[in-house]
Amino acid sequence: MRRIPVCGPEGPIRASAEPDGPRAAVRAVLFDFSGTLFQIGTYADRIRAALSRPVDETTMDRLLSGLEAGLLDPDVVAAQRARDVSSTAHRHAFTTWYASVPELAPVADALYTQLMSPEHWVPYADAESTVCQLAAEGLALGVVSDVGWDLRATFAHHGLDRFFSSWVHSYEHRTEKPDPVLFRHACRELDAEPxxxxxxxxxxxxxxxxxxxxxxxxxxxxxxxxxxxRGLDAVLRLVGLNPP
Structure with a gap:
């Protein structure tokens, strides 16, 4: 057994024991959704689609600036608290934000519908190759996301659902990451030790x-x-695989 120092604010307190030898191999990988495997299309494109009319660059800059300013609106800030614990709270959080810009208030629901629409999400260029290689090597894959709707349709739309065996959506468990409940549930579904x-x-x-x-x-x-x-080749190296 080797001794690993346990540190407090002023330095080591005592040593804890950890078994000698290499760590167990990774057997399962869980992925976040937005910003990890997928990203939604640009706000400018979504606003034009929601308004169903051309929007010149000056007007678009004003609308986008309004959305940025809206993030500091007290009503918007309040709506974001625990937004991912239910589908209702999630919708309220986003539509409140969109509606903080007066010109976008009439299309706040349309913008939220876009958020749930598979065609508005774009996989990162290295997403499919990464999950395909992980699955081919026998690793179990799951999704754990703070979200207000079921993500399987989005993955299916882009042909990525076949790689995943577990889907853990925060709104279905009425809690948000980093609550261990979500991670441990995914591990159980994949029959994998944390x-x-x-x-x-x-x-x-x-x-x-x-x-x-x-x-x-x-x-x-x-x-x-x-x-x-997205730089997902790093994940392959972390589990001991060589990026393609």
Whole structure:
């Protein structure tokens, strides 16, 4: 047994024991949805579609600036709290935000319908190749997402549903990540031990804190545009595979 220091705010407190030897191989991988495997189309394109009319660049800049400002609106901020614990709360959170821009208020419901529509979501360029290689190597795959609707139709629309055996949607469990309930439920569905399961996402607290449920975790850096490579080749290396 080797000794691993346990540190407090002022340094090591005592040592804890950890078995010698390599860690067990990863047997299952859980993925977040938005910002990890998929990204929704641009707000500009969605606004034009919802308004069903041309929108010049000056007007679009004003509308987008209005959405940015709306994130600080007290009513919008309040609506975001626990937004992913039910489909009703999720819809309310987003439609309240869209409606904070007066010109978008009449199409707030239409913008939310887009959010649930598979055709408005774009897989990252390396999403399919990554999950395909993981599945081909026998790893069990699942989705754990803070969301207000069932994601299976979106994955099916893009031909990716066949790779996944577990779907854990926050609204169905009335809780949000990083609640261990969600991660552990996915592990049970995949018949995988948490210690041999990797959670991949883009949110340091929500996805990174899967470690609190005994999983391993990997947080992707921010900034990838829809349809671009997401850097998912790192996941292949983490589980001991060579990227294509």
């Amino acid at each position: 210690a041999t399961t990797l959670m991949v996402g883009d949110h340091p607290a929500k996805d990174g804190d899967a470690a609190g449920a005994g999983l391993r975790s990997y947080v992707l850096p921010a900034g990838a545009a829809p349809g671009s490579n």
